[in-house]
Amino acid sequence: MAELAALEDPRMRAVNERHGDDHGVNLSRLRAIAKRLRAQPGLAVELWDTGDTAARLLALLVCRPRQFDAGALDAMLRQSRAPKVQDWLVNYVVKRSPHAEELRVAWxxxxxxxxxxxxxxxxxxxxxxxxxxxxxxxxxxxxxxxxxxxxxxxxxxxxxxxxxxxxxxxxxxxxxxxxxxxxxxxxxxxxxxxxxxxxxxxxxxxxxxxxxxxx
CATH class of the missing domain: 1.25.40 (Serine Threonine Protein Phosphatase 5, Tetratricopeptide repeat)
Known part of the structure; x- marks a missing residue:
């Protein structure tokens, strides 16, 4: 969380807020952190539970899509109101999940x-x-x-x-x-x-x- 906070850029936040996102972290730098960390399912859950948008974006990059059941993925979508978090959750996690079709029909x-x-x-x-x-x-x-x-x-x-x-x-x-x-x-x-x-x-x-x- 300290590393993410150090990446906060007020100008980037202003740009993101115009699109409904409440974070100021450059996404290329966020991806670099995820590449260094690699998959860490436990850390992903801890990052998600902070409720912080940048932390949740990182969580979606270091999780394993199969670690979540359909109920957890449904709850995660409803918990996340930032558009970028919603987009990454669907594209990087749900689409790679065995529950994608079940959730598609329900949603x-x-x-x-x-x-x-x-x-x-x-x-x-x-x-x-x-x-x-x-x-x-x-x-x-x-x-x-x-x-x-x-x-x-x-x-x-x-x-x-x-x-x-x-x-x-x-x-x-x-x-x-x-x-x-x-x-x-x-x-x-x-x-x-x-x-x-x-x-x-x-x-x-x-x-x-x-x-x-x-x-």
Whole structure:
């Protein structure tokens, strides 16, 4: 904790707070600490239990995904309100857990939009890697009906699922693009030069173009 405190940068904190995160630690330096420590499941639990955002991010880097059961992962998601902690928990731990599918189904049906967003993040992973058994047209129905009025984090997660379906499933691409065009979600999102727009029709078109160029 003392080492993390020494890495605190007020300017970095100001930037992170604009995105809802309450820490001022450079993430590259945090990863360097994790690389030095390597996997330490016991330490990960101690770091998580501090409630400190930087400590929890480090915990997610030094834990073993299989050390947590489904109930623990569900509790961890609900305990963490910092967006970066939620993102790392889902991407670095839950996606590598044997409980990912169980949690995906449960979280999609949850009333908390932050929890539901995590369910959609796991759904995007399945859409891309293991779509067998998913009702992709049904997912598009839900996105079309609910995404426009969804809270920001949930909207972003649903939009990612929309783009992922359009990119990886050519038979549904036209419908995914059409939904994106009709809803206009993130159409005006400021995108730096050289970066891909999160607006689903533009996102789909760009990634498909890259795939075709590299084929």
């Amino acid at each position: 999609l049906a949850d009333d908390d939009p932050v929890v539901t967003a995590a369910g959609w993040a796991l759904t995007s992973e399945r859409v891309q890697k293991t779509p067998e058994g998913l009702d992709l047209p049904g997912l598009l129905d839900v996105i079309e009906a609910r995404m426009l009025r969804a809270p920001d984090r949930l909207q972003w997660a649903m939009n990612t699922a929309l783009a992922t379906i359009g990119i990886h499933h050519p038979a549904l691409r036209a419908r995914a693009v059409g939904i994106g065009e009709r809803l206009g979600v993130l159409k005006d999102y400021p995108t730096p030069p050289g970066c891909t727009s999160p607006y689903a029709p533009a996102w789909i078109a760009e990634i498909v173009r890259r795939q075709e160029d590299s084929a």
